[in-house]
Amino acid sequence: MGKRIYWWGAAVFGIFWLVVSAVAQAVEETATVTAAPAELKIANRSIFTFRASLLGESPEVRARRAKAVIDEVLDGTEDLNVRLTTIQNSYLVLLGDHRAFIVSTQDVDAPDRSVQEAAEDAAQRLRQVVAESQEARSLHFLLIAGGLTVVATLFYIALLRLLSWAHQRALSWLPMRMQQHTRSLKIGQTQLVDFRNFFPLVRRLLALLYWSLVLLLTYQWLTFVLQRFPYTRPWGESLNQYLLELVRYLVDAVVSAVPGIVIALLIFFIARGFSAFSKRLLERLSRPGTITWLTKETLQPTTRLTSLAIWLFAVAMAYPYLPGAGTEAFKGLSVLIGLMISLGASSVVGQAAAGLILTYTRTLRPGEFVRVGDYEGTVTEVGMFTTTIRTGLGEVLTLPNSMITGSVTKNYSRVVQGQGYVVDTTVTIGYDTPWRQVEAMLLEAAQRTPGVLQMPRPQVFQTALSDFYPEYRLVAQAVPSEPRPRAELLTMLHANIQDVFNEYGVQIMSPHYLGDPANAKWVPRERWFTPPAQAPRQQDEA
Incomplete structure (x- = not known):
């Protein structure tokens, strides 16, 4: 009987194990x-x-x-x-x-x-x-949670009031202290920092700090209150976890960015050293007899270009080590900046290239008297993008470099001997006046004009034989090369030309020939100082 029960139990256990295995297999x-x-x-x-x-x-x-x-x-x-x-x-x-x-x-x-x-x-x-x-479901637990919430709320309100009081105290205390310190920051009698302009920035920074602390306190108060109750505890835990993850992310980002920043700073320091070395090397190479194209005029732009090339190479080398350089946002911003530069800086690049052409070809130099198109005057500055010319009437003209390279430029100072410039003027006299007399009168007028050099001697050229008159051009060299004296010199030269022609009874008139006038068109000497001309001028010439 016992053996029969044993076999029946073994059979039932085996069937149960088979069912469990089948169910597990079905589950899998x-x-x-x-x-x-x-x-x-x-x-x-x-x-x-x-x-x-x-x-x-x-x-x-x-x-x-x-x-x-x-x-x-x-x-x-x-x-x-x-x-x-x-x-x-x-x-x-x-x-x-x-x-x-x-x-x-x-x-x-x-x-x-x-x-x-x-x-x-x-x-x-x-x-x-x-x-x-x-x-x-525990009333005791809920009462304790409610009490802790009330205490936390009162503590939160007290902290907010304390923070507001500190903010107001800082706003009332800082102006006086800042005004005292800014008055002491002087170079000579010049104050470096103006309190009225600096305080609004400090006030905005204080406001930013104040509201940041208010938000942080509110965040912590809300997290604490939500964690007191079972139903809202997951929300409080998620807020706390999010803040911890944010802090951890910021700390990890700062720590991971430190090696890249160190390498980038090393690259920039090396670039600075190379820039200083190249500057000293170019200064030595610009000495006379070393390199012909590296002169006093081209030294400064060459130094700037070399330094710019070194720093651009340094930025390209340090770019991968900058924080966030591998992010898609940083790459997109780089592409956007490059696109803006390529689209908007084409004219700027053209002006800069024209400035380099003017500098290295030495077409213009400061102090030279030139004529560019319809504009003439003394060159005061040859910049990278524009060239400044001051006219004899006191006007300051700013000409784009691309305009100068695209037009004919007359340089009145390049061919002179020593300091000065070339001055010239043109008159047209009828064919009934001997050309030798005209040339002699023009040379005499040049001799009477102060500032016109006699060595090299002034020259007169007959530049054209027109239908009704020949054209005479007086060319001389004058000093100094300032624009206002040149205008005054031309005025005196033109006045002397009129005086000389009037003395010799030769009229300066170039009409289309229809017939001889009844009276000669010249001014006798007794009419030279007809009012409003002043008599002292006659005494000076006497």
């Missing part, structure tokens, strides 16, 4: 990832995320069924013990005597995480939900 075979993941959330706390369909149930159905079972058990008075049971490679999470949910291998998304670890984490979160549900 039917657990497939065929639908969107579904999150199981109880009392605002995430328990587990289902990712696979199991026994014909989608993740959403599994989550909904598990939530219904857990809510029903939490609302009752049954045993709320949470434990795990294995079914081959899967785990069954039990809440009391009820099956809460099953964790299968297909529900685990991380390759380095086992299904056992996922099930234990889910069970731990479920235990926390059970504990929080019991706390939510």
Whole structure:
């Protein structure tokens, strides 16, 4: 009889083991990832995320069924013990005597995480939900949480009032202190910092600091209050976790950026040294007899170009080590800046290239008297983009360099001997006047004019034989090369030409020839000082 019972028990156990194995095998075979993941959330706390369909149930159905079972058990008075049971490679999470949910291998998304670890984490979160549900039903716990909330709120309000008082005190104390310190920051009698312009910036910085502290206190107060109550505790934990992750991210970013910043600074220091060395080297090479094209005029632009090339190379080398250089935002900003420069700086680059052409070809030099198109005057500055010319009438003309390179430039100072410039003027006299007489009168007028040099001697050229008159051009050299004296010199030269022609009874008139006039068109000497001409001029010439 005992043997029969033993064999019957062994048979029943074998059948049970076969059924359990078949169910586990079915669970493993039917657990497939065929639908969107579904999150199981109880009392605002995430328990587990289902990712696979199991026994014909989608993740959403599994989550909904598990939530219904857990809510029903939490609302009752049954045993709320949470434990795990294995079914081959899967785990069954039990809440009391009820099956809460099953964790299968297909529900685990991380390759380095086992299904056992996922099930234990889910069970731990479920235990926390059970504990929080019991706390939510405890009047004593809720009263303590409410008291802590009131105390935290009062402390929060007190801190806000203290912060506001400190802000107002700083605004009333800083102006006096800043005014005292800014008055002492002087170079000679010049004050470096104006208090009225500097204080608004300081006030905005104080306001920014004040509101940053207010937001931080509000964030911490809200996090503390939410963590006091079971239902809102997950929200408080998420806020606190977000702040910690943000601080950790900022600290990690700063620490990781330090080596790159150090390398970039080293590159910039090396570039600075190379720039200073190249400057000294170019100064030595610009000495007479070393390099012909490197002169006093081209030394400064050559030094600037060399320094610019060194710094551009340094920026290109340091770019990968700058913080955020590998981010898509930084790359997009670099592309945008490059596109803006390429589209908007074409004319600027053209002007700069024209300035380099003028500098290295030495077309113009400061102090030379030139004529560019319809403009003439003394060159005062040859810049990278523009050239400044001061006329004899006191006007300052700023000419684009591209205009100068694209037009004919007359230089009146380049061919002279020593300091000075070339002065010339043109008159047209009729054919009835001997050309030798005209040349002699023009040379005499040049001789009477102060500032016109006699060595080299002035010259007269007949530049054209027109239909009604020949054209005479007087060319001489004068000093100095200032624009205003040149205008005054031309005035005196023209006046002397008129005087000489009037003395010899030769009229300066170039009409189209129709017939001889009844009277000669010249001014006799007794009419030279007809009012409003002044008599002292006659005394000076006498």
